Amino acid sequence: MRNAKRARRVKHVLLLLVLAGIATIAVGALRPLFGAGEALTYESREARLGDISTHMSFGATISAKHSQTAMAMARTSVSEVYVATGQGVKTGDKLLKLENGSTYVSEIDGTVDEVAVSAGDAVWPGATLVQVCDFDGLQATLKVDEYDIHSISVGQKCTATVVSLGLSFETEIAHINRISSGGSVAYYTVTADIDAPDSVLPGMEATVAIPDGSVEGAVVLDMDALAFDEEGAYVLVRGAAGTYERKPVELGIDDGMAVEIVSGLEAGDTVYFADGAAEAEGGFSFGGIYKALFGETTVIRDRSETGGRSETGGPGDAIGGGETSGWNGRESD
Structure with a gap:
């Protein structure tokens, strides 16, 4: 009888030790779920006066006239x-x-x-x-499709660049062949004469840049500060209560990096945009659950060249909802 009681006591002790071990493991595994939450990180950009110029760029080949x-x-x-x-x-x-x-x-x-x-x-x-x-009479020959040919005219200023040599020549459109080549999309042959040195030979690859539009002394803003919804473009500004509020803006031309602000901002105005997430102490986080189960990938962004300062807003900072989207612009001179 005494041996049976002793066996039960040993069994209870072993069970308690097993339960204590399981509890210790569980606490360690679940700790990340209750450690850190997430808060949006904001960067700022300032509207400024500046110039923007855009151009159309086409692949070309150097040929002899x-x-x-x-x-x-x-x-x-x-x-x-x-x-x-x-x-x-x-x-x-x-x-x-x-x-x-x-x-x-x-x-x-x-x-x-x-x-x-x-x-x-x-x-x-x-x-x-x-x-x-006649190696003294060279030209850049390019193919322009039916969607862009209406923007090209004889006498239009352009810049032809020989890719392998890095040489550029200021010239103008000399001829447009208005009979298209075959295919589902019509292409038209366009030429621009160049006065090139002996190192430039027929057959070399080139590019031709044709100015498309420009503004001077306009209010401009870095394009990464823009956001878009179904009503168009907007930016985030600080309201009187310190919250982030949407402000619609009207856009002009862009060069892929900066965009003309036609209305909605003045030079010197500061706008903000969400840039990733920062960890906040305390609270339960679904992000923590994901990280605990699947691990975490960290992306490091170098802000040394942006000139913008970072601000971190908590869950109480209103940003008006909506998603930001990308923006593609033309190439810059």
Whole structure:
């Protein structure tokens, strides 16, 4: 009988130890759920006077305005060659003569780029004989689709940049071919003449930037301070009670970084925008539950270049609801 009581006592002690261990583990696991809550973090931006310019940018290729490729028209052989590679020629200068009596002359002023045959060589229809190119008359050739072609006109100022060389040339649109190339979307060939050094060659990749709009001395604001809802753009401002309130703004042009404020703000006005979350002491947090179950990813943002100060608002700071959305703008000069 005494042994049975002793066995029950030992069993009770072991059960209490197991329960104490489970409680200790549970407290450690659930502590993050009751430790820290979350509060929105705000950054500020100031409206200011500034200039904004935008442009349309197109991919282009450098090409020669004038070139000539002399090709054989019949099966024969070369009788005489009158020029050499790199030689300058004028319109009408002889290039070569074939055994069938055909004589080829230069159709342009330029430079002999290649002599593909020698005297005595056999040739056949379509064979290349001599190439002549005017390397002083280069142009940037671009394709513009039907959605943008209405914004392009002959004489329009533009900047052509040779990508590999980093060279830019101020020029203007010289010609628009108004007969489109095929496809589901119509494309039109547009050219701009460039006065380029010898290092620029036909076939090089280029870009052409065409001014699209500009404002000077306007009220401008960094675009990350904007928010949008079904009624349009708005910003957050501090109300008399210290809460954040929505203020509608009318937008003008933007360059992808800053936007013109047509109405709603004056230069010097300060606006705010939510930027992530900061931890607040105490309280139960569903964020804590998520972190405890699945872990946490921390994103560090360098604010050293923003010039804005950070403010942290608690759950009592009203921001008027709504979600912020991104904004895509044109490229900047």
